[in-house]
Amino acid sequence: MRSAAVVFLLPVALAAACSREPAPPAPEQLAPEQPARVPLTALPAIEPLRLLEQTRALSSDAFQGRKPGTEGETRTVAYLEQQFKALGLQPGNTDGTFVQDVRLVGLTPSEQRPLTVAGGGKTATFAWRDEVVAWTKHVADQASLENSELVFVGYGVTAPEFDWNDFKDVDIKGKTIVVLVNDPQVPSASDPSTLDEKVFGGRAMTYYGRWTYKYEEAARRGAAGVLIVHETGPAGYPFTVVQGNLGERLDLVTADKNMSRANVEGWLSLDAARKLMKLAGHDLDALKKQALTRDFTPVPLGLSASMAISNKMRTMGSKNVLAKLEGSDPALKDEYVVYTAHWDHFGVGQPVDGDTIYNGALDNASGTAMVLEIARAFTQVTPKPKRSVVFLMVTAEEQGLLGSAYYAEYPVYPLARTVAVINVDGINQWGRTKDLTVIGLGASQLDDYLREAATEQGRTLRPDPESEKGYYYRSDHFNFAKKGVPALYTDTGIEFEGKDADYGTQKRDEYTSRDYHSPSDEVKDDWDLTGAVDDARLLMAVGYRVANAAAWPEWAPGNEFRAAREKMQR
Numbered sequence: 001m002r003s004a005a006v007v008f009l010l011p012v013a014l015a016a017a018c019s020r021e022p023a024p025p026a027p028e029q030l031a032p033e034q035p036a037r038v039p040l041t042a043l044p045a046i047e048p049l050r051l052l053e054q055t056r057a058l059s060s061d062a063f064q065g066r067k068p069g070t071e072g073e074t075r076t077v078a079y080l081e082q083q084f085k086a087l088g089l090q091p092g093n094t095d096g097t098f099v100q101d102v103r104l105v106g107l108t109p110s111e112q113r114p115l116t117v118a119g120g121g122k123t124a125t126f127a128w129r130d131e132v133v134a135w136t137k138h139v140a141d142q143a144s145l146e147n148s149e150l151v152f153v154g155y156g157v158t159a160p161e162f163d164w165n166d167f168k169d170v171d172i173k174g175k176t177i178v179v180l181v182n183d184p185q186v187p188s189a190s191d192p193s194t195l196d197e198k199v200f201g202g203r204a205m206t207y208y209g210r211w212t213y214k215y216e217e218a219a220r221r222g223a224a225g226v227l228i229v230h231e232t233g234p235a236g237y238p239f240t241v242v243q244g245n246l247g248e249r250l251d252l253v254t255a256d257k258n259m260s261r262a263n264v265e266g267w268l269s270l271d272a273a274r275k276l277m278k279l280a281g282h283d284l285d286a287l288k289k290q291a292l293t294r295d296f297t298p299v300p301l302g303l304s305a306s307m308a309i310s311n312k313m314r315t316m317g318s319k320n321v322l323a324k325l326e327g328s329d330p331a332l333k334d335e336y337v338v339y340t341a342h343w344d345h346f347g348v349g350q351p352v353d354g355d356t357i358y359n360g361a362l363d364n365a366s367g368t369a370m371v372l373e374i375a376r377a378f379t380q381v382t383p384k385p386k387r388s389v390v391f392l393m394v395t396a397e398e399q400g401l402l403g404s405a406y407y408a409e410y411p412v413y414p415l416a417r418t419v420a421v422i423n424v425d426g427i428n429q430w431g432r433t434k435d436l437t438v439i440g441l442g443a444s445q446l447d448d449y450l451r452e453a454a455t456e457q458g459r460t461l462r463p464d465p466e467s468e469k470g471y472y473y474r475s476d477h478f479n480f481a482k483k484g485v486p487a488l489y490t491d492t493g494i495e496f497e498g499k500d501a502d503y504g505t506q507k508r509d510e511y512t513s514r515d516y517h518s519p520s521d522e523v524k525d526d527w528d529l530t531g532a533v534d535d536a537r538l539l540m541a542v543g544y545r546v547a548n549a550a551a552w553p554e555w556a557p558g559n560e561f562r563a564a565r566e567k568m569q570r
């Protein structure tokens, strides 16, 4: 794959990188609360050749697609450790190593006893896969519902910032809840044809809309079972995608073997939900209407549910890899800025055009390489950061953000002293942009840091054009956000310098259709990392300035993770 084109392209790019940024602003323009702020131009360089070479190494066939639990993992972990050591960074784990062990389990559910609903002299059975898709996260051979009382709980949301609580004071312990997918789509009072932007983000999806939230909230309240009503529009995908959950899924093994989760989690098809409500003497559409208001109270369905699921289990070990740069300030060094990137990909699999190695060059050898390059810049910056900076390469992102979930559950450094998280998942390989996409723009004050740095590069921030798809909840930083730590996640801009307006969209579509999660995600001859270098400098500047700032960055008022941060800090 190596080509001369790349080799002579990059030094030119490097020269350009140096001339891009204007002279540092005069001191009086600096924000007063950051007297020691180092201008972007004075930060150590990000070297495109190193970025490329590390991406090339991690995505080479020798690393076998970096699948957790394989020889590819062993080589990847060894490589990352060696890179961290070469930079003179300290072991990231407090046990003196560069790794954190992550226990994973593969669970494959099957039906042992069908879902049967009974009450008022009537019974109905629901067909596995066609009407009901269910599993248990319990690390156990079997889990069941035994005459568990059924309750419809609307959207199943507890959102203090929107003054919204679907459960009111109804105890659902031991019960099975039936819940709607997505978050409440509340029409605007002034124009009912549009959504109220102040309630659950309007069109944008909040975390309350994600199916994972429904199961987590149910577990917090001690429910025995959770059944989400599937609807293609609000879910964003057809029922066939839900049925895909019946294959093996990897999950964490927590200390309680996931016993704090509901016994049974699952989905009902829309027709099955209608059938259930009819049996209960209710109409699903009428219930849905009720659920769109703050006044909604849970509706007992007068029915009980029984079913049993058996599990096929397979446990395995994997590793997060981490290093630390200790802060220079004795009072602040026990506070942390964390950079994350997932090192894993899909390993060796089904051949496509005769190639079986899923190299994952962009996803996410490139992001891993960028965090390594940011780490190198941190070892050279003066003055040294006051707070400590942790570089965390997580495993099993592709299996459901598992390595980062494990870290967030068992953090090496307390999350209450973790000031911010900056995540890199894929980098810009198509040249310089005038803008930078921020997934969840406006979520926290980290965006203000980013905007200030971007301005120094003469660039602007743009929001995620597909906010209804909830991308903020789909990479590793999210596991930190959910626990309350402000987290930044950016994506490539779309205004490419010297290119047509549709160039960015065209390149992205090309990547998605040709290379995404395919063996052809490899380093290409035409990669131009000049834009990635610009982006890396911004992300380095944000982390560095946060590591030195007088105050911690906060979530924006009304953000769904703000309450978790406040609780953590009490």
Ligand SMILES: [Zn+2]
Pocket: 342, 363, 364, 397, 425, 426
């Ligand atoms: Zn990724």
